[in-house]
Amino acid sequence: MSRRRVTIDDVAKLAGVSYQTVSRVINNKPYVSETTRQRVQEVIAETGYRPSPIARSLVTARTATIGLVVPDISNPYFSAIARGVEQVAYSKNYNVLLCNTGEDASRELEVLHALDERYVDGVIVCGLREEDALLQEALVHFRAAVLVNRRFADETIPAIVVDDVLGGYLATQHLLQMGHTAVGFIAGPTTSYSGAKRLQGYEKALTEAGLERQIDWVQHCPPTVVGGQLATQTLLANHPEITALFCYNDLVAVGALRDCAAVGRRVPQDMAIVGYDDIMLATLVSPPLTSCHVPRVEMGSQAVSMLLNCINNETDRCDEIVVTPELVVRASTMGVDTAVSVKQTAVLPNRAH
Amino acid sequence: MSRRRVTIDDVAKLAGVSYQTVSRVINNKPYVSETTRQRVQEVIAETGYRPSPIARSLVTARTATIGLVVPDISNPYFSAIARGVEQVAYSKNYNVLLCNTGEDASRELEVLHALDERYVDGVIVCGLREEDALLQEALVHFRAAVLVNRRFADETIPAIVVDDVLGGYLATQHLLQMGHTAVGFIAGPTTSYSGAKRLQGYEKALTEAGLERQIDWVQHCPPTVVGGQLATQTLLANHPEITALFCYNDLVAVGALRDCAAVGRRVPQDMAIVGYDDIMLATLVSPPLTSCHVPRVEMGSQAVSMLLNCINNETDRCDEIVVTPELVVRASTMGVDTAVSVKQTAVLPNRAH
DNA sequence: ATCATATATGTGAACGCTCACAATATCATT
DNA sequence: AATGATATTGTGAGCGTTCACATATATGAT
Structure with a gap:
């Protein structure tokens, strides 16, 4: 159906440079002369080259994807949160993996496990029912996690909660x-x-x-x-x-x-x-x-902001937002x-x- | 934080077999003796080894992920569809990438483009507003696509529609x-x-x-x-x-x-x-x-079934389901x-x- | 014992990228 | 003219899998 994918090597060959130089252009890294940068960009435009996020993920160990766990997406409460989450995630070039638990506590662990396998960069978890200990054990695998509407007793995991x-x-x-x-x-x-x-x-x-x-x-x-x-x-x-x-x-x-x-x-x-x-x-x-x-949509947006802060180890990370x-x-x-x-x-x- | 990931090689070494044999066990392929299969499975269990879906995707060109495009997930109409989609996708070990378009036609193309980059195996698209020609051009990149509540004039793309x-x-x-x-x-x-x-x-x-x-x-x-x-x-x-x-x-x-x-x-x-x-x-x-x-939830479920049929080229693929x-x-x-x-x-x- | 056949295991390469480092080019200083 | 710093480009390796193929071992018929 679709012809062979354009790779970074193809672009390199066409532009007459090494693949590394192309990589530098793609990632806006320094040490590329203006002329080559332009030439490479032209070739990229012509060929319609898109770097493969998978290959990239394999080496960077990042997926630019976050998991969103909700009891039931068809519940208006959670779909509003999801809206907020999706909105800002998308604006920051992150994708959102959606998971329902169906209000079933054991499904929560199952789903987190699945997300972990998928190498998401972080998770936002809403409306949890499962016990603290089990959840913490499941959440510790993630680079970052944010809880919505729940706090663990030891406050280990950042959370956004309503007062x-x-x-x-x-x-x-x-x-x-x-x-x-x-x-x-x-x-x-x-x-x-x-x-x-x-x-x-x-x-x-x-x-x-x-x-x-x-x-x-x-x-x-x-x-x-x-x-x-x-x-x-x-x-x-x-x-x-x-x-x-x-x-x-x-x-x-x-x-x-x-x-x-x-x-x-x-x-x-x-x-x-x-x-x-x-x-x-x-x-x-x-x-x-x-x-x-x-303010559910806002809670979703803020949860993502918190999460991305954690993922990128920003300085202004905080571990609790209380919404009034x-x-x-x-x-x-x-x-x-x-x-x-x-x-x-x-x-x-x-x-x- | 987390110690180095367990790889297939680690498992192979511990079980005293080649990585290929381990791969065979993981994927339930034939030509593995019962005894080695057991030994490998034990090691997998002990080490908690999980194959990396990313590395796997890189070689198989499959992601076990489908895209779901909706105008607005906080709209109860679409969140019900999403529920149906997520439900059966999860049961078939597929993940769902959620995308809102905010009722904005041009965002539809943008989002599809983003999903394409992510190498989703297929997309389910609801409530489209953009023109036929542009959408078709965007959808042709996917291995599979299913429309919900819209049919193109030339009926090229399978769809699930309400009568x-x-x-x-x-x-x-x-x-x-x-x-x-x-x-x-x-x-x-x-x-x-x-x-x-x-x-x-x-x-x-x-x-x-x-x-x-x-x-x-x-x-x-x-x-x-x-x-x-x-x-x-x-x-x-x-x-x-x-x-x-x-x-x-x-x-x-x-x-x-x-x-x-x-x-x-x-x-x-x-x-x-x-x-x-x-x-x-x-x-x-x-x-x-x-x-x-x-029946919105059912429409979502059926959309996934159709999509997976297309992805896996099942024999009983059909290109239209009309819901009464x-x-x-x-x-x-x-x-x-x-x-x-x-x-x-x-x-x-x-x-x- | 001999060969074909089926079963079981192993090896090299590839997927498409980024990293760490090596090599070269450029330019102002001494 | 040699020196060193800095900018620019290139090379090898590796991320963790699966694929295609090569090899070894066991099974059964001749």
């Missing part, structure tokens, strides 16, 4: 400020790192308001619409006194919304609901959801339909040393 | 059966291949019902919520006689829903709305949207909230020779 304690706090505080005193938490998966953080924020807000936290008011569930709906059903059946719900994410919140619709509870009059992540869906359901906005979530108030907690941003401060990363 | 004429027909027919006679079409981008197909189906249904198609009842727009909302606003301002809308996709349909809400038109009583694609969102808005279901959409009726066109599948036939691909 979920703050998020949980803001969400709960808002509900308390709206006059609610019985606030439930539909808490997502028990294994979720961020879920645990949000729970802390939730508790903090309650404590601060002088309210006792009721163990029973926290209900775990899968992070899906159906999960949220069932959890809400269960929780409200056992505790009809609850008048407000803080939800693990927007999908869960939509589930809560549906359960309320099903049993005839009006939102926000009979039940106030706050979601998390602020995915597009939050603005489109009715009533639109109050939600904690998380922002509560966006909509009709699911207030009588009005207009979105109001309670915290108007810019979402700037806090760089740690 | 959008049928989809448009089913959607429109449904609206006509519900008693509407003034059915508008919010048609999406003018450059969309599938948009053109759906328009044909729309016209076909009208013609069949003996209705004259009104040029003015078709309004193009960007394939977004806002695009749909504005287009609806414009269309209904000019043609208040319209009582039903067929929309290019679900996002556009949600836009239509919003415009109706804004101007106080009740759905479905004053305005019936049909979307397309049946993304999750369609079930979550209120009223839930009647929509044309497109299915109308899912929900409350946006009927008085009831229960979803009803009008066409219950299984969604099976029609294989063309």
Whole structure:
């Protein structure tokens, strides 16, 4: 089909120089006279020569490729991160290898193993469920790695995290400020790192308001619409006194919304609901959801920047970026339909040393 | 950091055989005695040896990697396809290189070029906007390519397409059966291949019902919520006689829903709305949207199967799979909230020779 | 014992590049 | 005119595999 590939030797021969000189031109290295450089470049243009990244990788031990591990790319939360990752990776001439784990912890290790075999220069890993020790053992093989939304206890691996304690706090505080005193938490998966953080924020807000936290008011569930709906059903059946719900994410919140619709509870009059992540869906359901906005695309971009810093051993490497979530108030907690941003401060990363 | 890589020679030495024998074991080739095979495998296990895919690629000219080009991975339509692609690619030990084009036609060529340089074994390209000639010129470099949702005039490149004429027909027919006679079409981008197909189906249904198609009842727009909302606003301002809308996709349909809400038109009583694609969102808005279901994950899986067939020159290669959409009726066109599948036939691909 | 045949193993080369170093050319200094 | 520094070019080797072929050993029929 396609004729034989043009090699560096072909170019060298045609330009009447050694292959090494051609290599110098390609890589913009010094010690090439202007005239030869031009001649070589002409030949390259004429022949349409493209250096083989594979041959290059074989000797440089770099692939200009990074791995992106997500639980499920069709989940809007992760696809937004992926967008950010792809965007800046591409702009820096890196390619992105995509891997789904399907929310399966053991698949995480499997996938990392596969990426390792592929010699990626680094990995960005999101939404991990597997244990610290096993993950660390798997991640140590990589030249560089960045975690998204998780921190290891010993903080060995750089990470970009959302300040979920703050998020949980803001969400709960808002509900308390709206006059609610019985606030439930539909808490997502028990294994979720961020879920645990949000729970802390939730508790903090309650404590601060002088309210006792009721163990029973926290209900775990899968992070899906159906999960949220069932959890809400269960929780409200056992505790009809609850008048407000803080939800693990927007999908869960939509589930809560549906359960309320099903049993005839009006939102926000009979039940106030706050979601998390602020995915597009939050603005489109009715009533639109109050939600904690998380800048996902930016998180993806920043993760790549961190990673490339590590890969290239730049001086300004940092090992943690904390992203500040922002509560966006909509009709699911207030009588009005207009979105109001309670915290108007810019979402700037806090760089740690 | 990590100690020197284990090579095939190391294994050979330790097992007391030649590197070629080790290679045979790795690749499950014949002509290795059972005893040596075992010995080699033991050494491989002990040393944790992994063959270098790069060195292998250099000689085999295969990378076990496929490229996936999408306009925007954060668009739920494409992320679902990506999911399907990744799933079966991974199961066949292929990796997926992800590329966004950002709905930018010239980026499509750029990205394909980049993938070509990376020596991917094949590409799957979705939602192309660029002209036939340019794309064909770019795609000819690949060992294999599969298009999703587009066909070239000369049918040179295998493709997986939705029967959008049928989809448009089913959607429109449904609206006509519900008693509407003034059915508008919010048609999406003018450059969309599938948009053109759906328009044909729309016209076909009208013609069949003996209705004259009104040029003015078709309004193009960007394939977004806002695009749909504005287009609806414009269309209904000019043609208040319209009582039903067929929309290019679900996002556009949600836009239509919003415009109706804004101007106080009740759905479905004053305005019936049909979307397309049946993304999750369609079930979550209120009223839930009647929509044309497109099996996106399956399309992704099948695209990979087609591609791998081409790459490996399997005998049963085919160059077109037509996927049948299915109308899912929900409350946006009927008085009831229960979803009803009008066409219950299984969604099976029609294989063309 | 002899030869053909099948099985088992080994050797040189190549894939297309970059690295480390060697060789030559250029030019100002002494 | 010889010296040394600096710019420019070239050479050999190697990255870690697989391919094509050569060789050795075992099996079975004559």
